[in-house]
Amino acid sequence: MNESKTRKEIIDSRLKNAGWNINDRSQVVIEFDIVVDQSLVQEGRTPYSGHQYCDYVLLGKNGKPLAVIEAKKASVDANIGKEQAKQYCYNIQSNVGGDLPFCFYTNGHEIFFWDLENYPPRKVHGFPTIDDLQRYKNLRQSRKALASEFINTKIAGRDYQQRAIRSVLEAVQKRKRKFLLVMATGTGKTRTCIALVESLMRAGWAERVLFLVDRIALRDQALDAFKEHLSNEPRWPKVGEKSIAQDRRIYVSTYPTMLNIIRDENNSLSPHFFDLIVVDESHRSIYNTYQEILDYFNTITLGLTATPTDVIDHNTFELFECEDGVPTYAYSYEEAVNNIPPYLSNFQVMKIKTKFQDEGISKRTISLEDQKKLILEGKEIEEINYEGTELEKTVSNRGTNALIVKTFMEECIKDPNGVLPGKTIFFCVGKRHAREIEHIFDNLYPEYKGELAKVIVSDDPRAYGKGGLLDQFIHNDMPRVAISVDMLDTGIDVRELVNLVFAKPVYSYTKFWQMIGRGTRLLEPTKMKPWCAEKDVFLIMDCWDNFEYFKLNPKGKELKPQIPLPVRLFGLRLDKIEKAIEVNETEITSREIIKLKKQIESLPQNSVVVMDAKNDLQRLDDNNFWNHLTVDKIGFLRTTVKPLMRTISDTDFKAMRFEKDIVEVSLAQLNQETEKYDTLRDGIVETIAELPTSINIVAKEAELIRQSQTNQYWATINEDKYDALINKLAPLMKFIESAIVPLGPAKFNLQDIITQREFVEFGPQHESVSISRYKELVEEKINELTETNPLLKKIKAGESISDEEAHKLAEELYEEHPNITVDLLRRVYNHRKAQLIQFIKHILGIEILESFPETVSKAFNDFITAHSYLGSRQLQFLDLLKNYIIERGELKKRNLIESPFTMLHPDGIRGVFNPKEIDEILSLTQKLLAA
Numbered sequence: 001m002n003e004s005k006t007r008k009e010i011i012d013s014r015l016k017n018a019g020w021n022i023n024d025r026s027q028v029v030i031e032f033d034i035v036v037d038q039s040l041v042q043e044g045r046t047p048y049s050g051h052q053y054c055d056y057v058l059l060g061k062n063g064k065p066l067a068v069i070e071a072k073k074a075s076v077d078a079n080i081g082k083e084q085a086k087q088y089c090y091n092i093q094s095n096v097g098g099d100l101p102f103c104f105y106t107n108g109h110e111i112f113f114w115d116l117e118n119y120p121p122r123k124v125h126g127f128p129t130i131d132d133l134q135r136y137k138n139l140r141q142s143r144k145a146l147a148s149e150f151i152n153t154k155i156a157g158r159d160y161q162q163r164a165i166r167s168v169l170e171a172v173q174k175r176k177r178k179f180l181l182v183m184a185t186g187t188g189k190t191r192t193c194i195a196l197v198e199s200l201m202r203a204g205w206a207e208r209v210l211f212l213v214d215r216i217a218l219r220d221q222a223l224d225a226f227k228e229h230l231s232n233e234p235r236w237p238k239v240g241e242k243s244i245a246q247d248r249r250i251y252v253s254t255y256p257t258m259l260n261i262i263r264d265e266n267n268s269l270s271p272h273f274f275d276l277i278v279v280d281e282s283h284r285s286i287y288n289t290y291q292e293i294l295d296y297f298n299t300i301t302l303g304l305t306a307t308p309t310d311v312i313d314h315n316t317f318e319l320f321e322c323e324d325g326v327p328t329y330a331y332s333y334e335e336a337v338n339n340i341p342p343y344l345s346n347f348q349v350m351k352i353k354t355k356f357q358d359e360g361i362s363k364r365t366i367s368l369e370d371q372k373k374l375i376l377e378g379k380e381i382e383e384i385n386y387e388g389t390e391l392e393k394t395v396s397n398r399g400t401n402a403l404i405v406k407t408f409m410e411e412c413i414k415d416p417n418g419v420l421p422g423k424t425i426f427f428c429v430g431k432r433h434a435r436e437i438e439h440i441f442d443n444l445y446p447e448y449k450g451e452l453a454k455v456i457v458s459d460d461p462r463a464y465g466k467g468g469l470l471d472q473f474i475h476n477d478m479p480r481v482a483i484s485v486d487m488l489d490t491g492i493d494v495r496e497l498v499n500l501v502f503a504k505p506v507y508s509y510t511k512f513w514q515m516i517g518r519g520t521r522l523l524e525p526t527k528m529k530p531w532c533a534e535k536d537v538f539l540i541m542d543c544w545d546n547f548e549y550f551k552l553n554p555k556g557k558e559l560k561p562q563i564p565l566p567v568r569l570f571g572l573r574l575d576k577i578e579k580a581i582e583v584n585e586t587e588i589t590s591r592e593i594i595k596l597k598k599q600i601e602s603l604p605q606n607s608v609v610v611m612d613a614k615n616d617l618q619r620l621d622d623n624n625f626w627n628h629l630t631v632d633k634i635g636f637l638r639t640t641v642k643p644l645m646r647t648i649s650d651t652d653f654k655a656m657r658f659e660k661d662i663v664e665v666s667l668a669q670l671n672q673e674t675e676k677y678d679t680l681r682d683g684i685v686e687t688i689a690e691l692p693t694s695i696n697i698v699a700k701e702a703e704l705i706r707q708s709q710t711n712q713y714w715a716t717i718n719e720d721k722y723d724a725l726i727n728k729l730a731p732l733m734k735f736i737e738s739a740i741v742p743l744g745p746a747k748f749n750l751q752d753i754i755t756q757r758e759f760v761e762f763g764p765q766h767e768s769v770s771i772s773r774y775k776e777l778v779e780e781k782i783n784e785l786t787e788t789n790p791l792l793k794k795i796k797a798g799e800s801i802s803d804e805e806a807h808k809l810a811e812e813l814y815e816e817h818p819n820i821t822v823d824l825l826r827r828v829y830n831h832r833k834a835q836l837i838q839f840i841k842h843i844l845g846i847e848i849l850e851s852f853p854e855t856v857s858k859a860f861n862d863f864i865t866a867h868s869y870l871g872s873r874q875l876q877f878l879d880l881l882k883n884y885i886i887e888r889g890e891l892k893k894r895n896l897i898e899s900p901f902t903m904l905h906p907d908g909i910r911g912v913f914n915p916k917e918i919d920e921i922l923s924l925t926q927k928l929l930a931a
Helices: 003-017 038-042 078-096 130-142 159-173 189-202 216-229 255-263 291-297 314-319 333-338 355-359 368-376 398-411 431-444 469-475 509-519 546-552 565-582 586-601 608-612 614-621 623-627 631-647 653-670 674-689 702-707 711-715 719-732 734-739 771-785 790-796 803-816 822-828 836-843 852-866 872-888 893-897 915-930
Strands: 028-036 050-059 065-071 102-106 111-114 122-124 178-183 209-213 250-254 276-279 300-305 329-331 346-354 395-397 424-427 453-456 481-484 499-502 537-542 746-748 754-760
Touching: 003 050, 003 065, 028 078, 050 078, 065 078, 065 130, 078 102, 078 111, 102 130, 159 178, 159 189, 159 329, 159 852, 159 872, 178 189, 178 314, 189 209, 189 216, 189 276, 189 300, 209 216, 209 255, 216 250, 250 255, 255 291, 276 291, 291 608, 300 314, 346 355, 346 398, 346 546, 355 398, 355 754, 395 398, 395 431, 398 431, 398 499, 398 537, 398 746, 398 754, 431 453, 431 481, 453 469, 469 481, 499 509, 509 537, 509 546, 565 586, 565 631, 565 653, 586 614, 586 631, 586 719, 608 614, 608 631, 614 623, 614 631, 653 674, 653 719, 653 734, 702 719, 719 734, 771 803, 771 822, 771 836, 790 803, 790 836, 803 836, 822 836, 852 872, 852 915, 872 915
Parallel strands: 065 102, 178 300, 178 329, 209 250, 209 276, 276 300, 346 537, 395 746, 424 481, 424 499, 453 481, 499 537
Antiparallel strands: 028 050, 050 065, 102 111, 111 122, 346 754
């Protein structure tokens, strides 16, 4: 295909798709005449003088050139036109004046966009519309410097949130396009993102933003967050909207919804529609199926994840163009918990284990009383033999589940009335298990009329929307317990959660920490609910040794990547063709080539992955390609075409699986692999036998179904019969599942007993009693003794006591409770210098004991909020300075030009701040250290 044909058949069509009328010279000028002045040649701007003819120039509404397109024929590399297109842009600017046009060069199949003097060239998947180009032009003209752009601290006011935003803003200013923020669950990833979006919009770097999530509940949650913090920015979707609107600024979508939009043949979204895409909870699925979305829009992209940096997949770092283990910014759970004051809640772990979980269910472990009941029910005791790991998989025992529920109700953190549990999530094995737990709650606690605990699962339409089950759980007093199967494992934000029950084993380390993250959020004082007045710790009840598992397997179970079914089917056909060629079975080769071509025709033509390969796929249009399949051609089909089959999603996969089995058995026959053939054949016969002939459409093929289960049929099997099975029976496979009632696990109601109930020592110092419980013990004891102890009475009355009396009081308190010591109180209340009397006054409510670290942290946070223009290195310096003062309790001026401050700049503070800022920082530190 020559250049003229490429332009006419491909480029013109793609311009038309972007809304350009190539026959209208007020929009598109073909062979645009550029007069090149000799002076430009002398300046080295172009090697040619005289007239140049640019293939296409796209005009703005004012008639001025907005963009240049240099075309090359389809068979050559588009990059050959790169330098030529650039020269045209500068020459047009020289001729016409005004702004530098945007630069495009293409061979029809590949299009490259070059925003000269701003970004390097990048591959794009279509031409921009006139509105896209006008927006690009406006953004280019209105951009402000981001290095000093202030951050809206009303949205993201915490120091680490501002450091995260500043890190991205500075990278955007340097023209980077991919970023990854790693922030522990509960540290405000969404708020940080919204504040970043607000800064980019205000500074003229972004006009339209897409926020991608993986579930509807998270979409609704994100929309609410944008509504709260950027209420003036129009959002999509509004309630009830189905089709995509093009007049909004904030778009929130699930991955499948956006993929369907861009693959739709009537897709109205230009690849240039968004200026920023935010990928929430970035994980493996993004660079599998859904990376196609990022490839299509190919714009500035921000990934958000709570997965700890040391376990993030290599591909995630690669996707966001970060070095392995080095995201754009990271803030860990440990940092958030250990901050003063803490930003996240710590947790206690209680390990629960029952006899059946430990020893299984068998004659040896079932009580004699239950054995008698089973015999009366006609059950064979000897036949009951299940491992503990089979619970809720192949066997379900109501007695075990009831024991877990009752233990939970005894041990859980309760509401202020001390009767009902605080907000809780039960993580269950599956829906059947979840319904069983719900049934047990209703049976054991009927006084709550079925409102105490409710199953919330994604396929229940009542789970969503205002007044739905999830909304009730978040905003209402009841239900107190949400029973979840996957839906509430990640992303859901319920600050009042104080209990998590792991009633199932978890094997993914990433998912385990996402689940723990449901409880880590602290309460905001203004948003406390009657059923949760305070929260300084939350409880995890681990019923399946999950913590022990991850202690032994820090990264959990590695899942093997699965090859998509369409890829496997294509690969098997290629194997069969290769074998048929080898044994000279020309008819088989011809048949399989027809089927192979049919599978290629089923590729989604609007998929970015397929469009990317259009240039390569042209090779298949030539009939000569298929006439004689050489090793080279089969290699091409295997390495280039076969991977494209992963894009096929709109098909009957049950039919395809049966077809794959038939191709596999026919290949085994061709290879003379007798044993493999027999095994595969027996499996196919069993599958056919499951077809329900009671259904009319299946009954029409009753004769073939009967014959294909006989030895005679398989003794005379040939390609015609294989094709008959594929063509007639494969489409019926979808009826098998609907006709069969799936067998559930064996059900028992046997008495179980708790064999382990203990707090796991899980904290920096491995405290066996939690800090909150220790505080309660001390406060209860001191309030109790105040009624009788004369020295405590004096303190409560506001009278002073001598050092001798203080020493005597310390001895009396130690005798009453050996854990009431000044050292322990200092550690628990996080105050290294306070004396016993100060702690007692604090406990009795006479005076507030604000620790030195709290004072320092508060002062630095106020300083940062008042200086929202500070850069990331300056924020890093202040964080280092804050920790230095907290740890050492002193600071001299010379320290600021010594290590560790010289790690950030050889000149220390002088290299990071200007003299005025240094004076302000010194004033701050002097006030803190003088206090």
